Amino acid sequence: MSSMIHDGLADLKIDLNYYHVSNKTGFMLDHPLTELPAYFKPWENIASSVASLIERRELRNVVLKMPLLDHNKLTGHRQLRLAHLQLAMIASGYVWQDGDVNVPKVLPKSVAVPLYYISQHLGIQPILSNVDLALANWNLVDHKGPMDFDNLACIYHLPGGAESDWFFIVNFMAEYNFAKCLEPMVNILEVLDNYQKLPVGDVTQRDRIVDRLVKQLDGLLAGILDMQYSLTRMHDKLAGETFYKVIRPFFGGWGGEGGPMPDGLVYEGVSENPLKFCGNTGAQSSTLQLLDTLLCVEHDQEKRDTILLMRMYMPTAHKRLIEDIENRKHKLRHLVTSSHVDSLTEAYNKSLSAVVKFRTGHLQLVTKYVLMPARKLTQDNVENLDLKGTGGTNLMPFLKGLKQDTLDATTFAQRRNTYFGLTFGVLVAVAASVAVGLVVRLVAKK
Numbered sequence: 001m002s003s004m005i006h007d008g009l010a011d012l013k014i015d016l017n018y019y020h021v022s023n024k025t026g027f028m029l030d031h032p033l034t035e036l037p038a039y040f041k042p043w044e045n046i047a048s049s050v051a052s053l054i055e056r057r058e059l060r061n062v063v064l065k066m067p068l069l070d071h072n073k074l075t076g077h078r079q080l081r082l083a084h085l086q087l088a089m090i091a092s093g094y095v096w097q098d099g100d101v102n103v104p105k106v107l108p109k110s111v112a113v114p115l116y117y118i119s120q121h122l123g124i125q126p127i128l129s130n131v132d133l134a135l136a137n138w139n140l141v142d143h144k145g146p147m148d149f150d151n152l153a154c155i156y157h158l159p160g161g162a163e164s165d166w167f168f169i170v171n172f173m174a175e176y177n178f179a180k181c182l183e184p185m186v187n188i189l190e191v192l193d194n195y196q197k198l199p200v201g202d203v204t205q206r207d208r209i210v211d212r213l214v215k216q217l218d219g220l221l222a223g224i225l226d227m228q229y230s231l232t233r234m235h236d237k238l239a240g241e242t243f244y245k246v247i248r249p250f251f252g253g254w255g256g257e258g259g260p261m262p263d264g265l266v267y268e269g270v271s272e273n274p275l276k277f278c279g280n281t282g283a284q285s286s287t288l289q290l291l292d293t294l295l296c297v298e299h300d301q302e303k304r305d306t307i308l309l310m311r312m313y314m315p316t317a318h319k320r321l322i323e324d325i326e327n328r329k330h331k332l333r334h335l336v337t338s339s340h341v342d343s344l345t346e347a348y349n350k351s352l353s354a355v356v357k358f359r360t361g362h363l364q365l366v367t368k369y370v371l372m373p374a375r376k377l378t379q380d381n382v383e384n385l386d387l388k389g390t391g392g393t394n395l396m397p398f399l400k401g402l403k404q405d406t407l408d409a410t411t412f413a414q415r416r417n418t419y420f421g422l423t424f425g426v427l428v429a430v431a432a433s434v435a436v437g438l439v440v441r442l443v444a445k446k
Contacts, residue, residue: 014186019321020077025147026179027286027318028172029136033082034155036074040083042067047086050093051157051164059093063108066090068269071114080118081136087115088128089156092250099249100260109269116270123316126267127253127277130284131315134171147176149233160246166237167247171282174230178287180223184216185294191216192330210341217347224291224354231361235368244373253279282362284313286322288355288402293325295352296333297409303401333409352410359403366395 016023022030035044046053046062053059074080091111095104107115112126119126137155145151152169160167191213198205255264255276264274278284289307292299299307311319336348 013190014321014324016182016186016321018317020315020317021182021321022179023182024179026175026182027135027315028138028175028179029078029081031078032136032138032155033078034139036079036082036086039073040069040086042069043083043086043090047089047156050089051159051161054093054097054159057097059090059097060104063090063094063111066108066110068110069114071118074118077122080122081131083114084118084122084124085132085136085156087111087118088126088132089158091115091126092128092252093158095254095261095265096249096252103260104265105261105263105274106266106268109267112267113269116267123319125277125313126275127279128250129278129280129313130282131313133168133280134175134285135315137168138172147173149173158247158250160242163238163242164247167234167243170230170234170238173233174227175285175287177223177226177230180226181220181287181291184219184223185290187216188213188220188294188332189325189328189330192328192332192335195335196330210339210344213335214343214347217344217351220294221347221351221354224351224358227287228354228358228361231358231365234365238369240369240373241377243369245377248370251280253277278309278313281310283307283310283398286314286318288358289322290325291355292406293322294332295348295355295409296331297352297355297406299402299405303398303405306398349410352406356403356406356410359399359406363396363399363403366399370395 021027024030043066046059046066049062050059053062071083074083091107094107094111116126124131139153139155140147141151141153149169152172154165154168158164191209195206195209195213198209252259253276254261255274256262261274264276266272266274282288283306289311291297311322332348336344339345
């Protein structure tokens, strides 16, 4: 039996390989391919020219001449992921080439058919999303060099030039830095299981396990803070109006009220009825969902419905990892709030506070790169996109709600531990009051 948590075995040590997760790159595709076999060269040629073809308003004409290739000739996970990236880039460019003006109602079968069935095979959606742009579109300039801001590059490019690439490089680094959270996470889950197995009176072993848990939470904290730092680098090389006017339109989905495609998009050769999908959004990243799950951050049903919807845009194995940890019997919050150990409560709250800091940073980015440009450009042809996030959510209320839920989890841990301290204090105060009363009575009798 391998050490995975599946088939109902919720307390075994996690094998990250089973979930297609790398200790080095996290949820990012490890060593993504940069080219497919020669048969698929037409896809590569167009995908590599998407930005320039859009700028010349020629992409749609080129796509209409694109041959329908047999996607069944693809072999292996990495070929499928690269093909999905190429076709999703082409599809997004085809739809949004002219912004909200003259949006096509049909995606040609040369793109629609392979994109749809490749997506079915991968368990993701047939639209450009986080699984493509943040997880599979990266490459190293110097393959012997480090994974850092100066050595990362995009395989394919959206309009916006170096500023557009910088947006994705920052996201690459946030995902990469999340990988530092994985070893502490696995160790935390193992510690939780071991803690429950200890004899009730074994105080020494319990103290050692709590100390180990504090150490792992410190490691988790360091990873989250590195993720948050990555977001702060967005300001270095990306202007607000460039993101809003030039880059963000290509993150749009199809289908839903308030957008230019309320009925969705027909995938020619797949369905005669329009299909609806959310556009690219950070909510499709597995990182924060996994941290919320580990740290037991709870969301109301409305937000949870959105969170579960976003999981449909994650690779199947990544979604399974989140769900398997959700279903584990032993929860971190329960141990923290029942142990009454100050150092453990502090370490837990610090990790939650780091997630709050990350979400605060994200809100600041949304304000700079979406809300402020939207106010200036309300007459622009992409004005509809500022009403909702590209994932279809009411953007700021949703993000603020996630932040508040994280704050509430921090308060919960403090409140529970404070409660026991207050209870003891109240008992002492009552005892002291009774004692004083007795003394007063004795004195009065005398």
